[in-house]
Amino acid sequence: MKEYLATLFGVCLLSAIVRAVTPESATKKYIEILCSLCVVAAIVLPIIKQISDYNGVDGLFEEFDYESYDYEEIYNSYIIDENIKMAQETLARELENKFGADSGSIGVRLITEIIDGEIKTRLVKVILSAKAIAISPQEIENYIAQRLNCECQIIYDSIDE
Numbered sequence: 001m002k003e004y005l006a007t008l009f010g011v012c013l014l015s016a017i018v019r020a021v022t023p024e025s026a027t028k029k030y031i032e033i034l035c036s037l038c039v040v041a042a043i044v045l046p047i048i049k050q051i052s053d054y055n056g057v058d059g060l061f062e063e064f065d066y067e068s069y070d071y072e073e074i075y076n077s078y079i080i081d082e083n084i085k086m087a088q089e090t091l092a093r094e095l096e097n098k099f100g101a102d103s104g105s106i107g108v109r110l111i112t113e114i115i116d117g118e119i120k121t122r123l124v125k126v127i128l129s130a131k132a133i134a135i136s137p138q139e140i141e142n143y144i145a146q147r148l149n150c151e152c153q154i155i156y157d158s159i160d161e
Contacts, residue, residue, distance in 0.1 A: 004046050007042055007046075008039075008042050008043060011038055011039055011042040012039055012042075014038075015035035015036070015038055015039055018031065018035055019031070019032055019035055080114075080119060083119070084110055084112060084119070087110060088107075088108045088109060088110050089108075091108045091110075091124070092106050092107055092108040095108070095126065095140065095143070096132075098143065099132075099135045099139070099140070101131065101132040101135060102131045102132065104129075105128070105129045105131035105132035106126060106127065106128060106129070106132050106135075107126070107127035107129075107157070108124060108125070108126055108127070109124075109125040109127065110123075110124055110125075111123035111124075111125065121148050121150045122150060122151070123150060123151050123152070123153060124144050124148060124150060124151070124152045124153070125152075125153045125155055126140055126144070126152060126153070126154050126155065127155045127156075127157050128154060128155070128156055128157065129157045130157070130158075133156065137154040140152065140154060141154065
């Protein structure tokens with residue numbers, strides 16, 4: 001800390017001397033700016049060094065192994081997840097329209113698996129809220145079986161918003 005204060009005092013003193021001996025000219029304002037930047041650097045650089053040493057910022061990017069990340073797999077996984085979400089929402093709205101249920105009264109959860117690079121729906125879980133409880137579960141199961149050729153499970157949601 002003593003070194004830091006001594007350095008800061010030295011830079012400020014040197015800056016003041018340079019400003020005092022600089023003659024009045026068009027370049028004086030540029031010299032004053034340069035002196036001010038030196039003072040700011042003397043203040044800021046040790047602080048940045050302390051922060052970087054404390055947090056290990058200098059080695060942050062060296063420690064991360066970019067080569068081992070399979071970005072294509074991450075991207076494909078994201079795309080698959082988003083497509084499944086869209087399919088769930090679309091199927092829920094389709095069931096609401098088909099069976100005359102209130103908007104938001106039917107939820108859908110698709111259980112999928114990837115077989116030979118294709119997404120296959122293995123199970124459709126249909127969540128019926130209290131507003132859609134009058135719909136026949138057998139009709140929904142038959143519709144899902146015809147539409148998606150997979151098993152359907154009906155779940156009654158006891159919490160209705």
